[in-house]
Amino acid sequence: MAASAARRRRPSREPGEPSTAVSGVNGWQDDPGDNVPPTVPAELRPVPDLSIAPLRMRIDATPAPAAGAYEPGTPEFRYWSAAEGLARGAAFWRQFLPEGTTWQPGEELRVLLDEGVDFNAFYDRHALNFFHGTAGGRTVFSGESPDIVCHEQGHAVLDVLRPELFDAGSIEAAAFHESFADICAILAGLQLQSLRVAILSDTSGDVSRSSRLSRLAEQLGWAIRQMSRDAVDPDCLRNAVNSFFYHSPEELPARGPAAALSSEPHSFSRVFTGAFFEALAGGFRQPATPTEVDLQKVGFDLARLLAAAVQAAPVVPEYFSQVAAALIAADASNGGKYRNVLTSAFVRRGILSAHAAVGMTAVQAAMPLAAARAAVAEVASSRELPHLALAGADYGLGDTPLLVRAASEPRRLVTAAAAIGVGSISAPSSERAARAFVEDLIQRGHIDAGDHGEIAGWIVHPHTFKTHCLVKSENGFVLSRILFDCGFHPHMVG
Ligand SMILES: [Zn+2]
Secondary structure (H helix, E strand, O other): OHHHHHHHOOOOOOOOOEOOOOOOEEEOOOOOOOOOOOOOOOEEEOOOOOOOOOOEEEEOOOOOOOOOOEOOOOHHHHHHHHHHHHHHHHHHHHOOOOOOOOEOOEOEEEEEOOOOEOOOEEEOOOEEEEOEEEEOOEEEEHHHOHHHHHHHHHHHHHHHHOHHHOOEOOHHHHHHHHHHHHHHHHHHHOOOHHHHHHHHHHOOOOOOOOOOOOEEOHHHHHHHHHHOOOOOOOOOOEEOOOOOOOOOHHHOOOOOOOOOOOOOHHHHHHHHHHHHHHHHHHHHOOOOOOOHHHHHHHHHHHHHHHHHHHHHOOOOOOHHHHHHHHHHHHHHOOOOOOHHHHHHHHHHOOOOOHHHHHHHHHHHHHOOHHHHHHHHHHHOOOOOOOEEEEOHHHHOOOOOOEEEEOOOOOOOOOOOOEOOOOOEOOOOOHHHHHHHHHHHHHHHOOEEOOOOOOOOOOOOOOOOOOOEEEEEEOOEEEEEEOOEEOOOOOOOOO
16 A cells, blocks of 8 residues: 555556646546546646635545646546635635635535545534545546535535525425525536636537536536436536526425426525526626636636625525525615616516516615625524424324424515516525425435434335434434435435
8 A cells, every 4th residue: 555655646648547647636527527537627827725724624544645747537636626626616615705705615625535435515513524436337536526525515614604595494495405506516617717717618608508517517417317317407406507496485386307496405505506607607797708717707706705795695585586686785785786687587487476586676775785685694603593383193192392493583674576477486484494494304204304213204215315313302303404415316215
């Protein structure tokens, strides 16, 4: 082992060895995609530094390979391409975090690049976890894709900004976590000049078109299609260019094919991601002759507004419309440069009803964003939402209540999503939202009930992926989130 480790440090051209002297590392522009060899080859990038605080990170690898431009397909390449994506994402978000913030797990976030066989990746408040799996005769490593790496990092970044969302008993809050993570992957891509230039060429300057920027995790999407043909989009895992219109998630089925909107958080997240991507494309079009520099600028501007919005928007059942309204308010307090592209994108998706959007002008004047942030800070000092007790008998828990963290922060800003017919819809109560959230998790088999002997009536799904667990407390069973994943479970049935 020592001899092979020593060999890896030499910049020679043996398999797995750096292909040039150590002037940088190799990395993908975005996801490696499903072509062999990849359509866009790996590129040389500056050696990334994960030790910068805040948002310091550490990839678990003993020994860590020496920096170098390794050949794709080698563990050394995967290490450095993941490090490059992580460093790029961290450098981007570091600009928008309040002073003194750290990761939820502490000063340093661990990264476990290959935790065994699965078609998945997840953030569990301990580390970012990645896996590998074989499909169609090919082995795919989720940690090799900058899209997936930056998606998982995005969950951790949102957990820095709004830890209350981690355990919120609300479909929209969970879906927003997925949307924010996908947006992080898109914005991290925009930090590469080579990708910006390529996207503008591929889309003839119309960023609203489907492109490598909007298509997320093409390679993992391909692998998943080999096993489950309708579980993901035909050309990627999820596409930010889509035409989904808002519908109350409480009224949607808990599962569905990728072509339909379901209340499953990754599926439902596409409504918000689609609107954000349209706003990005619209913002890019604002200068008379926009260039790749403008594309980076609009990404920077919208990320800054988004970071402000998630800190200001109360965690309530109609969370999408609250974040949308807070984004528009954040922009208004910053000169209103993106007012039209933001408002129109959210209205086109039904995230804001036309009525609510018209009312935003008055709201902005009445309630500056700083006041909203202060209001949230006032009630959110514990950084956890209050528990709501649901009748345990409904879930096979007998007389023991089920405690769920309710999306119930006070609203300072009245807003609403569009009804499918006319007008706005009324948001469900926090309790109804919590019940819908729990029922969805039960229908998809995502709750690990453990071996509590007294749970006689619990519906056990033996082989499904668990995102939540039940923790016994003196007041009842507490529903606790274990992790956010990137969204596919090959063992859904069983
Ligand atoms: Zn995710």
